[in-house]
Amino acid sequence: MTAPAPTALIPAKQRPGDRLFSGSALVAGSLILAVLAAVAAFLVIQSVPAVTTDPDDISILRGANIVEYIGPLVFGTVWAAFIALVLAVPVAIGIALFISHYAPRRLAQGLGYIIDLLAAVPSVVFGLWGGNVLAPAIQPLYTWLEQNLGWIPLFAGPASGTGRTILTASVVLAVMILPIITAICREVFLQTPVLHEEAALALGATRWEMIRMAVLPFGRAGIVSASMLGLGRALGETMAVAMVLSASGGITLNLISSSNPSTIAANIALSFPEAYGVNVNVLIASGLVLFAITLLVNTIARIIVNRRKDFSGAN
Amino acid sequence: MSKRIEVNDLNVYYSKFLAVEGVGLTIEPRSVTAFIGPSGCGKSTFLRTLNRMHEVIPGARVEGQVLVDGDDLYGPGVDPVLVRRQVGMVFQRPNPFPTMSIRENVLAGVSLNNRRMSRSEADELVESSLQGANLWNEVKDRLDRPGSGLSGGQQQRLCIARAIAVSPDILLMDEPCSALDPISTLAIEDLIEELKKEYTIVIVTHNMQQASRVSDRTAFFNIAGTGKPGKLIEYDDTNTIFTQPSVQATEDYVSGRFG
Numbered sequence: 265m266t267a268p269a270p271t272a273l274i275p276a277k278q279r280p281g282d283r284l285f286s287g288s289a290l291v292a293g294s295l296i297l298a299v300l301a302a303v304a305a306f307l308v309i310q311s312v313p314a315v316t317t318d319p320d321d322i323s324i325l326r327g328a329n330i331v332e333y334i335g336p337l338v339f340g341t342v343w344a345a346f347i348a349l350v351l352a353v354p355v356a357i358g359i360a361l362f363i364s365h366y367a368p369r370r371l372a373q374g375l376g377y378i379i380d381l382l383a384a385v386p387s388v389v390f391g392l393w394g395g396n397v398l399a400p401a402i403q404p405l406y407t408w409l410e411q412n413l414g415w416i417p418l419f420a421g422p423a424s425g426t427g428r429t430i431l432t433a434s435v436v437l438a439v440m441i442l443p444i445i446t447a448i449c450r451e452v453f454l455q456t457p458v459l460h461e462e463a464a465l466a467l468g469a470t471r472w473e474m475i476r477m478a479v480l481p482f483g484r485a486g487i488v489s490a491s492m493l494g495l496g497r498a499l500g501e502t503m504a505v506a507m508v509l510s511a512s513g514g515i516t517l518n519l520i521s522s523s524n525p526s527t528i529a530a531n532i533a534l535s536f537p538e539a540y541g542v543n544v545n546v547l548i549a550s551g552l553v554l555f556a557i558t559l560l561v562n563t564i565a566r567i568i569v570n571r572r573k574d575f576s577g578a579n
Numbered sequence: 580m581s582k583r584i585e586v587n588d589l590n591v592y593y594s595k596f597l598a599v600e601g602v603g604l605t606i607e608p609r610s611v612t613a614f615i616g617p618s619g620c621g622k623s624t625f626l627r628t629l630n631r632m633h634e635v636i637p638g639a640r641v642e643g644q645v646l647v648d649g650d651d652l653y654g655p656g657v658d659p660v661l662v663r664r665q666v667g668m669v670f671q672r673p674n675p676f677p678t679m680s681i682r683e684n685v686l687a688g689v690s691l692n693n694r695r696m697s698r699s700e701a702d703e704l705v706e707s708s709l710q711g712a713n714l715w716n717e718v719k720d721r722l723d724r725p726g727s728g729l730s731g732g733q734q735q736r737l738c739i740a741r742a743i744a745v746s747p748d749i750l751l752m753d754e755p756c757s758a759l760d761p762i763s764t765l766a767i768e769d770l771i772e773e774l775k776k777e778y779t780i781v782i783v784t785h786n787m788q789q790a791s792r793v794s795d796r797t798a799f800f801n802i803a804g805t806g807k808p809g810k811l812i813e814y815d816d817t818n819t820i821f822t823q824p825s826v827q828a829t830e831d832y833v834s835g836r837f838g
Contacts, residue, residue: 369637459674463738466632467688467745468664477687481678 304555311549317542324535324543334550339515340525341554344430344505345498347519348437353491356442360449365475376450383443391507394436395428399508402435403427406520417517424522428510431519433527436504441494448493452486453479485569492565499529499558506530528554581608581779582648582748584629589643590808591624591633599625600808602643604798611771611780613790613817616800616832621809622783623753625800629781630666630751631659647748664688667742671754673734675726675741682722684737685709688745704744712740713770732763739770743778750774752782756789768793787833791821799829 314322319329359379363372406429410421456479464474480487511526526534528550539547584606591599599621606612614622627633628641631652645652652662667688675684685705689696696704705722709715714736718729726737735755742750752771756764771780771793784790790797797820799813813820813829824830 457674459670459672460676462632462635462670463674463676463741464687465635466630466663466668466670467691467741468660468662469691470660473691477691478676481676484678 307548307552307555310545311552312545313542314545314549317545322542322546324539324546330546330549333546334528334553336513336515336525337528337531337550338553338557340430340511341499341527341529342557343517343525344434344437344509344527345495347431347434348441348498349491349495351435351438352442352445352494353487355438356445356490356494357449357487359442359446360453361475361479363446363450364453365471365479376447379443379446379450382439383447387440387501387503388507390436390440391504394432394504394508398436399427399432401427402432406431409520418519420518421521423520424510426510426522428508428524429520429522430509430524433505433509433524434519436508437498437501440501440504441497444497445490445494448490449483449487452483452490456482488565488569492562495561496558499554499561501527502529502533506533581777583608584749584779584781585644585646585649586629587644587646589625589628589641589645591621591628591641592639593636594638597808599628599800600810602811604811604814606779606781606796608779609775609777610795611775611782611793612796612798613794614781614783614798614800615785615787615790616809616812617802618785619805619809620800620802622798622800624809626751626753626781626783627668629749630668631662632668634659664691664745665747666749666751667745667747668751669735669738669742669753669755672758673731673738675729675734675737677725677727679726680723681709681718681726681729681737684726685740685744687741708740708744709737711743711774712736713766713773714740730763732759732766735759735763735767736770739767739774743774747778749779749781752780754783754785757785764789787821791817797821799824799826799832801828801832 314330319325320327322330325333359375363375363379367375403424403426406419406421406423406427409419410423413419414421460478460482461474464477469477505527506529509524509526509530510522511530512523513525514523515525516523532547532551536544536547586602586604586606589599589602590597602625614626616622624633629645629652633639633641641653643653647665651657675681676687679687682705685708686696686701689701689704706715706719709718714733717733718737726734729737735758739750739755756767759767768789771782774780782790782793794817797815797817798811799820800809801812802809813824813826815824819825820829821833824833830836
């Protein structure tokens, strides 16, 4: 087979509108990369002194080295966000399914608005509510958990007297991330092709079986993305955690005692006003770790979503 | 396996709108019945009342009787879910579940019936259903691949395999070939010819050649105008409908002179 002689490409006519649009799209696209790079560069450069300085000269570390200082914070951050996610995702999926497939249309719309409204509540308000209302109200439950389920390490106690534990903080976080997860899941569930829903129903599926057969598998990638967005918010949430949690540091799986790990974001917010010199760099270094965790979480989510790409229905 | 359908004076409504009015006909077991008629005349709507898929649409309801071997599908206490397990349906556009493999698609209906099945039983059912849908030889080496990777015609036969895997009494087909090329269409038509030995088949089609090729009896539906209800105009042997119809409208339609 002989290859045809390569013909010279005829350049398309350059229209000013096209060039303007492609130019501005390019700028917008590069800008996001530039901002991300600038943030990363700032965090890395500012973190260097925290690692190079002798730990004994940094007052905030109180004799520990930097890894021992940031470690519990990382644990607290991931642990609180993880519990929040475990609490929020099933509820969010339930609400989203109710809105998309069970509720009468008018009720569904109203409920949708209320959920969106919840997303608009400032985190300070959630913090106030969590610290002043939820914590005292939930404290008796912790005492009960300690007495009846104390054999589970999570509820080993002794139960905190104020109720300002990591579990309370996680509940507040769960309420905060609920709207975003619900909203995205609802949209995804509404996108389920009627064709597939009818296929399931015509096979004699009940409504719940139809949802399991057609809606949930179709929405799987969306559910993961929604959860990751929620997780991102929970990891980075500062005010609510700082106001609710009475942190003592250390690593513990105990959810209801008065010794709780703090989170990176809350710790930065609480310690920053009094920080000076290299102490600031230590806090920024913890911020870098948070940045890395968020990146890692998103990458894992992408991998999960892509793993069964063939079966996603996108082809 | 195969059952007789008897419809008595059936009205179908979407909320207040009367979509199909006064249909009465009897469909014999082990036969193929074709519904023909212009778009919007209610033939698909009527087909969907035969397995209560119609009421999936909010506000939709029916008046009248649909008897399958004497049991009224719309009688009090009849569960639509159970009706649909006895009356299978194939849709206009192939709709295998994209998140399931070919094998899982075939077994989808069976898994709903909560029947515990051994691996070998399931294998057997997958093979016999796919054989029944003339698809086995094409997919036997890739049963664990997604069903959405098949061609349109293969997907439609996969849907037929999925429908017959639950061994229904009746098989409804809503324009099963309208999204397919002529070769795939031929494959489906041959399949219908074979399936008729075991099932009562009702097929909606816009293709009159197809109706005359595959069906034993033909029902012609028509509407007087937009907003008017669709009606059953004539129901007879396919041969009669296409050669000596007794109603002028039928003759106009089958000979291409309508409007």
